[in-house]
Amino acid sequence: MNTMKNIAACEYPMRARARFASVLPHTLRVGLVAGLLWGLAGCSVLQTPARPAVYDFGPGATAPVASNRMAPLPPLLLSGVQAASALDSTAVLYRLAYSDAQQLRPYSLARWSMPPAELLRQRLRDQLGQRRAVLNPADGVVQGGAVLSLRIEIDEFSQWFEAPDRSTGLLRLRATLAQAGHGPERLVAQRSFVVQEPSPTPDAPGGIKALSLAADAVIAEIDQWVQQSQP
Secondary structure (H helix, E strand, O other), rough: OOOHHHHHHHHHHHHHHHHHHHHHHHHHHEEEEEEEHHHHHHHHHHHOOOOOOHHHHHHOOOOOOOOOOOOOOEEEEEEEEEHHHHOOOOOEEEOOOOEEEEEEEEEEEEEEEOOOOHHHHHHHHHHEEEEEOEOHHOOOOOOOEEEEEEEEEEEEEEEEEEEEEEEEEEEEEEEEEEEEEOOOOEEEEEEEEEEEEEEEOOOHHHHHHHHHHHHHHHHHHHHHHHHHHHO
8 A cells, every 4th residue: 555655745746747748848939939029019110211312413503693794695496304124213223344244233222202304304404504505305495496405315314333442433425416407407517525523432322412413514514505505
């Protein structure tokens, strides 16, 4: 009888330990899962996705040219500023010349306020409009005689990395000047422009600064070219 009691007494703690061992891993698993879920919830609150910074070419001229300083020029019809399909977005693009120059890559945390063609059109209109009337095709104000028509086609507008720590803003476009009137346009002149400006830093802000400077430089060249080419 005593032997049976001793066996039962020995078996009870063994059964208890077995039950505890079977419960403990499950409890740990529940605790680990709960802790993981809490950590993920905390990360989702603390780590909000970064929004891309939005850029344009800057304010441009802060003071107009005095009207009595230079004689006004004949009106100009700005018939269009178009860009290659790869540039028809607000993405800020760059190329790695030292790795794969054929691939255009977009920055994930930087973008233009509007497509580069629109930004260039606004800047070009502001610059040319300081000494002449700049007309749009939709204005419908071309009367009587012929008027000069300017058309721009942008082929390249990207940050060009010659090395990981050295880049430039590259702008390449073609400008066409024609005589527009009631009949077919007559070609006056056509020219390609290529401008590169150094980037102050090898990143998106540096590329945007360089591209903005390149845009201003090419617009100044176009303005001078139009004045020299008009009949």
